[in-house]
């Protein structure tokens with residue numbers, strides 16, 4: 001970084017939840033000290049303030065494959081990280097009772113393998129499927145086949161094959177993960193201040209934040225403030241008044257209850273989401289326990305009834321008390337405003353149906369590093385950041401709404417509302433595109449690619465009316481032979497993989 005007087009000299013991270021420490025760790029890599037290296041080589045300090053009195057939201061156990069790129073960027077040791085965070089592998093999400101009661105489908109990470117001729121394999125599969133006689137699309141997703149059989153092995157290096165045509169993520173204890181990253185960041189020079197912020201100073205004129213003051217009078221000055229204060233949004237809303245797009249008319253769930261229970265076997269390498277009458281329930285298997293939660297719409301079910309539904313759908317005895325959470329789904333109108341960048345729950349909230357929050361934190365911090373400003377926080381950087389992040393939020397929002405909108409459930413007021421509700425134009429176009437000829441529109445490195453959208457469309461029982469007009473007509477017997485061989489290769493590969501729990505035991509040592 002250029003050593004000039006406009007360079008950022010001090011970054012203050014407000015909040016020590018998952019977002020705070022996930023922000024601190026890569027910033028400490030860019031600006032901090034290497035353990036054993038010279039002190040603060042670029043002259044930019046990083047301070048993180050957290051309040052033990054306020055605490056953290058304490059949930060967030062399921063992730064997307066982007067977490068691996070994040071961990072790799074930090075050069076974390078996989079086995080050590082998994083041991084210390086009680087992690088398990090995740091190949092996707094099993095959906096139960098979504099679409100209609102009794103329905104079961106899987107959103108696996110990675111799909112049909114490389115394109116055939118000029119179009120994706122899925123497009124060719126859709127053509128054969130229309131003609132009939134094809135096994136379900138799930139049987140060509142290696143991740144889905146592995147998950148259905150509780151198998152796991154890391155993808156093999158080398159040419160594309162069934163042994164590497166899948167991706168994976170992790171389930172982990174969010175508190176342990178934040179602590180793991182805290183040790184990482186502090187070893188690289190991040191300073192941690194404990195205390196509750198009671199006052200914020202701004203510069204007269206441009207309104208840039210200059211310092212936060214703690215309850216005991218300590219004052220912490222900075223040039224750039226990363227607001228990781230959770231739903232409180234202390235700086236981005238409390239000071240900058242960024243505003244909020246409320247999306248509850250599209251995603252009406254506003255409450256959650258969470259409770260862990262004793263672990264059970266088999267250790268499934270996937271999250272489970274089961275739809276209920278006014279929301280849905282998650283099941284997340286970790287090494288030491290299973291995380292559970294019921295996300296629901298308080299306008300359609302009471303808290304007491306919601307907890308009764310949650311408790312009667314646990315695998316085993318609950319551990320500890322049930323936690324009640326409230327939220328408002330939506331997005332901050334400006335996620336970066338002046339010299340305040342919101343990362344984590346302070347930037348917006350989408351229910352955890354597709355485990356997207358930590359992935360949005362990764363997007364947020366990566367975009368900040370890419371567009372890193374000087375003290376002026378010039379508008380072109382700020383606007384580009386807001387554009388990128390808004391696009392990410394909106395594409396995930398649409399993906400989540402689709403789960404609710406395309407339902408044939410009419411067993412409750414909640415599902416009748418979801419089936420009838422208006423949807424964003426962007427999602428309406430996506431549905432229309434798929435209905436017409438099985439195509440999916442992907443923009444701007446969206447979080448969910450073609451395979452994900454298709455697993456959802458097909459899993460919910462939707463079928464395209466026509467075919468992709470750019471599909472080159474490979475002759476049908478050749479195509480059928482290709483898919484038959486792929487199917488056999490997937491079965492053979494998965495047959496040779498160990499049980500998930502056995503694989504994990506070998507990797508992390510005795511549990």
Ligand code: FAD
Nearest residue numbers: 015016017019051056057060062197230344345352357358
């Ligand atoms: P928090 O954890 O709330 O941390 C806020 C921090 O700010 C705390 O350290 C607090 O002390 C500090 N703070 C606040 N005010 C002050 C103050 N005045 N002074 C000093 N410090 C202050 N995400 C996923 O990716 N996967 C999931 O499966 C998932 N499940 C979820 C389930 C539910 C029900 C909910 C609500 C969320 C879920 N999430 C999930 C989201 C995930 O939990 C969050 O994105 C993640 O924990 C980040 O939270 P955070 O750090 O922004 O906020």
